[in-house]
Structures are given as structure tokens and as C-alpha cells.
Amino acid sequence: MKTLSLPDQKEHQEGEGDCSGLKVPFHRAAVGEEEARAACEVIRSGWLTMGPKTFQFEAEFAKYVGARHAIAVSSGTAALHLSLEAAGIQPGDEVLVPTTTFTATAEAVTYLGARPVLVDIDPATMNIDPQDAARRISPRTKAILPVHFGGQPCDLEGIGKLAEAHGLRVIEDAAHALPSEYRGRRIGQISEFTCFSFYATKTLTTGEGGMITTGNPEAAERMRLMRLHGIERDAWKRYRGNGSWSYEVREAGFKYNLTDLQSAIGLVQLSRCDALQRARERIAERYLEAFSGCEELAIPSIQSDRGSSWHLYVLRLRLNRLSTTRDEFIEALQRRGVACSVHFIPLHLQPYYRRAYGYQRGDFPRSEREFLSCLSLPIYPSLTETEINHVIRAVLDTAAESRKTQVVAVRGGHRD
Numbered sequence: 001m002k003t004l005s006l007p008d009q010k011e012h013q014e015g016e017g018d019c020s021g022l023k024v025p026f027h028r029a030a031v032g033e034e035e036a037r038a039a040c041e042v043i044r045s046g047w048l049t050m051g052p053k054t055f056q057f058e059a060e061f062a063k064y065v066g067a068r069h070a071i072a073v074s075s076g077t078a079a080l081h082l083s084l085e086a087a088g089i090q091p092g093d094e095v096l097v098p099t100t101t102f103t104a105t106a107e108a109v110t111y112l113g114a115r116p117v118l119v120d121i122d123p124a125t126m127n128i129d130p131q132d133a134a135r136r137i138s139p140r141t142k143a144i145l146p147v148h149f150g151g152q153p154c155d156l157e158g159i160g161k162l163a164e165a166h167g168l169r170v171i172e173d174a175a176h177a178l179p180s181e182y183r184g185r186r187i188g189q190i191s192e193f194t195c196f197s198f199y200a201t202k203t204l205t206t207g208e209g210g211m212i213t214t215g216n217p218e219a220a221e222r223m224r225l226m227r228l229h230g231i232e233r234d235a236w237k238r239y240r241g242n243g244s245w246s247y248e249v250r251e252a253g254f255k256y257n258l259t260d261l262q263s264a265i266g267l268v269q270l271s272r273c274d275a276l277q278r279a280r281e282r283i284a285e286r287y288l289e290a291f292s293g294c295e296e297l298a299i300p301s302i303q304s305d306r307g308s309s310w311h312l313y314v315l316r317l318r319l320n321r322l323s324t325t326r327d328e329f330i331e332a333l334q335r336r337g338v339a340c341s342v343h344f345i346p347l348h349l350q351p352y353y354r355r356a357y358g359y360q361r362g363d364f365p366r367s368e369r370e371f372l373s374c375l376s377l378p379i380y381p382s383l384t385e386t387e388i389n390h391v392i393r394a395v396l397d398t399a400a401e402s403r404k405t406q407v408v409a410v411r412g413g414h415r416d
């Protein structure tokens, strides 16, 4: 039998001499032989879809984040959809969503015929600004969907107060926030609903997948029902030796279940979650140390009462000190072999949100300003010392090369 070969993550070791020509990808998934073995075990078991591995994954995930209930689903987007549905969001309702996010956050609101109402961000954290959210509340507003951008938790106290004052449901989009902490409490145990994503680039991956955590037992029951066609009993129970062939369709549900194949990978990833976070945090510390003295760069600041998963390392350029745009800066890094990304193009600048809701350029000035200056650097556990040093060198060299030269005004006439 052919053995599975996984990418060699130790390709570039420290001490390697010449790094010119080195290519640092934006992301490499932190999966290895253990995940491969777990997936093979499921294949050999003969039970591929949702079953014992998924239920074990849910139980261990709930314990890890400190939640009462965890419901495994096929994506972070499915998690958002099921949470909004369980929260009773109806056609015509409004849900507050930051404009700096991935389209899935707002798109899930539209699945229920509700309207995503975009909100500007706090430039310090790039998270939703509760004060701007307050200004956009109407009698139709039913929920708020804060996104923990890059892994740094939102101002959950401010959001909680706003929600209480206006009777809003809180659904956290924690696609980036595993594991993250707010005032010593892990994300996943604080608000009524928390939605995680296990997409390929996320801090815990099952290829595709997601999880909802909640402390609300009725909502948990509803989401378990709706994730599998609204059928009251899942296939696992139905086809077990002593199970019955009979089932009841209670609602028009969805096909959103997570498979045992994915859950087996998820269980291994969960057991490594703390170690993987520490590895990303160490890289963030190296970047912080290297870039904090560079006047052209603004480093990410983590508030003292929060802990970040460091899913993203978002650098901001001080464009007034540079002769290049952000796009040119990224191209220069690319030429030096460093792949970057940008998180996110604000939703109000996207054709769909402009067409459907009339948003325009200029509507959310802070979000637009940060978008024009931000770029995300590679940050993942398999980055080697050589690669980290290469990224640092490339960023500092690019900043130095595009530094604005000071024009000294010469007054009073002639100079030889």
C-alpha cells in the first residue's frame, strides 16, 4: 500500500545560508500523520458520516471552551445560519454586522430574509464599534453579530450592555477566535451563541467544518434538529443494530451535519490547539519585536483584558510616511518571496451589498481607512526560524525602500 506523504514542514531549517529565492506561503495547514491516522481509522471503521466521532468531538469541544452545548456542523457559515434561525430571526428583521468581515457573516443573515445592517469598526482592534452599532439600532433590530477579527475578542462588555438595553440576541462570529479569551473566559462560553469555523486556513481545521456553542438548551435542541433535515433522530441512531427504521420530519431543516471523518481530524487538532496557539503567539512576539521600532508600520495591539488566538497578524502601514500604496507594498513583498493577504475588503464596498442595500464608498470611513493600509503576514505553526527571519527582513527592507524621503525646503535664495 502506498503510504501517505505529508508536506515536509521542516524544509528550511535555521542556519540555512542564503535565503534569496526562499518562498514563504501565506498559509500551511498544521496537519500531520496523527490527523491522517485518525482519518484512516474512521475509513476502516466503515462509518463515515456523523456518528460516534462527531459526538465525541462535540463533547470535548464543549469542555475545551467551557460551554454547556456544542453542535458540530459542516461550516462556520452553517453555524451562523443555524444560530440566527434558532434565535428566531425573521424576514424583515435587522441584524448588526461589522463591515470589516468576510461575506459569510452578513450573508447568513440574508438566508432568513433579514437585513444585515453594517457597522463601522474601532480602528484600534478592527472589531465592531459598539457605539456606532448603537447609532444604527432601529425597532426592527433583533440581533448583533460581533466578529473577533483576527482572533482578538470584541468589546463583549459593551456589546452585552447594548444587547441588554435593546433586547438583542448576541451571536458571536468566532471563526478566528479559537482559542481566544475575554477577561479570563474562553470565547465560546460568554454569549448566547458562538460560531466557530474549521475551514482549511483556520486555527483548528477539519478541511471544512464548524461548531456552535450555546448555554441555551432549547436553542441547542433546535439546532441539532435543523442541522439534519429537521429529522428528529439522526442516521447514526436510525441504523444502529437496535435502532428503528422509523423517523419523523418535524421541520424543513438543512443538510449541515459534520462527518465522523472530519470529526476524527478535529479531535486530533483540538488536542493540539493550545500548543498551536502558543506557536503562533511566539511568531507574533517575534514580529512585534522586529516591527515596533519601524516608524512606517503600526503593529497590532491586543487589549490587556484579552487573549488572541493569533489567527491573523495584521500589520498596518503608515501610508503618510511611505511613497507606496498598500498594494504596491504587497507586490514588493511578493517579489521578496513573502505571500500576504488582506482581511477584509469592507462589505459595503462589495457590489452585492451596494446593490441590495444602497451602501456606498464613504459610508464607513474608519473601516475604509484601515482597509487601505492593512495587510496580513504569514503566521502559522510550521513557519521555521529561517522563514520568520525572511518575512521580517522582507518587511523591513520594503519599508526602508519605500520610506518617504524628506524634502528640505530651501529658503532665502541661492545655495551652492
Ligand SMILES: Cc1ncc(COP(=O)(O)O)c(C=O)c1O
Residues within 6 Å of the ligand: 075, 076, 077, 078, 101, 102, 104, 105, 147, 173, 175, 176, 196, 197, 198, 199, 208, 209, 210
Ligand atoms: C469572519 C468569518 N466568518 C465566517 C466565516 C465562514 O466560515 P466557513 O468558511 O467555515 O463557512 C469565515 C471564513 O473564512 C470568516 O473568516
